[in-house]
Amino acid sequence: MRIIQLIDSLDVGGAERIAVNYANALSKKIEFSGLVATRKSGALESSIEAKVFYNCLHKRSTVDMKAIYKLKALCKFNQVEWVHAHGTSYFTAFLLKLIHRDIKIIWHEHAGARSETRSIHNVVLWTISKFFCGIVVVNHKLEEWCRSKLAFNQVIYLPNFTTVDHNEAKVTVLKGLSNKRIVCLANLRDPKNHALLVEVAGLLRQSKPEWTFHFIGKDHKDDYSNSLKAKIIANGLGDNVFIYDVCNDISHILNQASIGVLASSSEGLPVALLEYGLNQKAVVVTAVGEMPLVVENGVTGFTVPSNSVDLFYQSLFQLIEDESLRQRFGVALQEKINTSHSEEFVMKRYLDWLIHDLKC
Secondary structure, three states: OEEEEEEEEOOOOHHHHHHHHHHHHHOOOOOEEEEEEEEEOOHHHHHOOOOOEEEEOOOOOOOOHHHHHHHHHHHHHOOOOEEEEEHHHHHHHHHHHHHOOOOEEEEEEOOHHHHHOOHHHHHHHHHHHHHOOEEEEOOHHHHHHHHHHOOOOOEEEOOOOOOOOOOOOOOOOOOOOOOOEEEEEOOEOOOOOHHHHHHHHHHHHHHOOOOEEEEEOOEOOOHHHHHHHHHHHHOOOOOOEEEEEOOOOHHHHHHOOOEEEEOOOOOOOOHHHHHHHHOOOEEEEEOOOOHHHHOOEOOOEEEEOOOOHHHHHHHHHHHHHOHHHHHHHHHHHHHHHHHHOOHHHHHHHHHHHHHHHOOO
16 A cells, blocks of 8 residues: 655644644554655654655645645555645645545545534535545544534544653753653643633742643743743742643653643643643643543543643642552553553554445
8 A cells, every 4th residue: 555644734733733643653664655845844854664664745835736736646656546735735635536536535634623623614615525535533432423414424433542752852851840740741721721821820829839831832922822931920830830831752651750740621632631641740720622532531541621720720739739540640640541542553454444334
């Protein structure tokens, strides 16, 4: 098989990491595995393995036909059969299909919030979906949404997976005290809800002032970011909450932390949660998307309702007070990830689906 992963950019983000993970994993299993960024490269380019073909189209507009013809040429030259389009790159894949009829398209939807949108907001997607061979989704709610709202039946739920990069450069040094750090891996944007964590930090400062929060993720320096920073300053939390922007040495960062948190108001299955698990971190997360299927409350971590500051604080305080509980949760979460969210598990289901189930 010969497959290209298509993604808008290689900036650090969940969908981008999964696109790289698929390309890297497939390079060990099929004849040709490629990765194409439609608009720009980014920090994740360094994570692409040597066996993976990589190119960037530098697409300048929504309908940049020069870039589309370049993509067609790449596909023709490398005899590509499948284009696996992640997120909004489905539109580029659709334009390719118009001029390269033999190509087969898979769409991979990573945004859990899609299932909450109204049909009128998805008219373009509904039309373009008629050109897809299959759809991959990151939670069961999206699977149901695709079948009912897009009237599309060749849908498969595949859990996200990630791997530990043992060759990463250890660069980032977290502030605060050793063994008293809480990390949130999430780009600064809706619906990651960092504001809830700032409120929790305010409560924690009163009871455990030596514990600190560390936000790792893309800082777009927009209204969301400015509001968050203003909230930190207004609550006098400058020595309790730290923002780092994009970092690539995730395992190194997590080795410096004791607890991982996610406060999202909506999700698919965040890669950050898998990274917490692979690095044996105890977690507190909100019960949205597929997270409760990975984090069994009281067994592999704590889950709390979305937007519940008090319950989030109480769960976090319990972990802080009990180091043995943190260790037990970390080991249990790692075992869960290795069992049902491993590269091998997902790749087998993915390739079986392509070879045996899809009718194009």
